[in-house]
Amino acid sequence: MKNPTELPLVALLGPTASGKSSLAVWLAERLGGEVIACDSTQLYRGFDIGTAKPTNAERRGVAHHLIDVLDAREETTAGGYRERAIAVLGDLRERQKLPIFTVGTGLYLRALLEGLAELPERSEDLRARLRAAAVERAPGHLHRILWKLDRASAEKIAAADEQKLVRAIEVCLLTKKPLSKVHQSGRKPLEGWRALKIGLMPKREVLYERVEARTRTMLERGWLEEVRGLLGSGFEEDAKPWDFIGYRELRAALNGEMLLEEAEQATRQATRRYAKRQMTWFRREKGVEWLEGFGDEEQIRVEALARLREGLSKAGSRGR
């Protein structure tokens, strides 16, 4: 196999409610592109309103990928996302379409562009055993195990961070090597593509206002009904999508564990915190052209288009 020519791909990053989806469609129409969601929640079928999937009307006939590809009881992982995205990229290459990623999940973009180390997949079995042990033993048990297996990792992970400790121990046990060592090898960056990154970074307080307004709008569009329907459809209570912001709160409201009003309030709150975490992650992303505004604002769109055209011509390929 020859090394394929390097083609440009676009990554639109930005916190939730910053208007990525709308900008993506607008750009796709002008650049001959198709949209690929890079979002851990839009992957799931049935969870539509609260994950802010673009509606058919909003897609305006532009093809969208990696939305609705998983059943609620399936697990996503960064590695799994990477594989799917690479498959889509292959398809777009063949059809000569510009890939435009709407990136909400920073880890997934990184996994795609920079690759992941050669790590084993998660093992539910092992995880269950580790968790059980943690409950029985004194606090700090997992951290002590990791300390023995891989001191360097143990120093980086907080004793309270069970999720990361379990993962680290899991990798050490399955590979029989320290995680910190495994991390140093085997990362394969994406080949054949050159990423043009545009970031949306609206003013904090305006973004928060949008978050509030959008939560309201989602409810008005029947979000609660959607959740009611999902509850009735019978998949496990611990299915991954019930972790998503809003879904867990609305479910609690429907189960009588909190008032609807409280659920709405909690949802807004969680969304704001989420937006903040996204911004923290994105700030570290390299090579991003930042725009201070929302993706549905005319001047932001025009500017995004201009910067992309520049980038595309440098990449020496399509762009009309």
Next chain:
RNA sequence: GGACGGGUGGGUGAGUGGCUAAAACCAGCAGACUGUAAAUCUGCCGCUCCUUGCGGGCUACGAAGGUUCGAAUCCUUCCCCGUCCA
């Protein structure tokens, strides 16, 4: 008019003489994060100064006075709020 209960930092709220710039929680801010990532976790959080130290100064628990070596904590008066009696 009378009897109780209460007024604490952005919010809720603990604290009844020193260990208290004041628990805890929330909000806020900053950050970490290579297979759960809309997850998980960490730090900061009155103001200020610097030689950034378990450092110094100032302000703070409704208001004003007082007791005390020392008060959010005790006393007095006043102002507000709640409940009950008239």
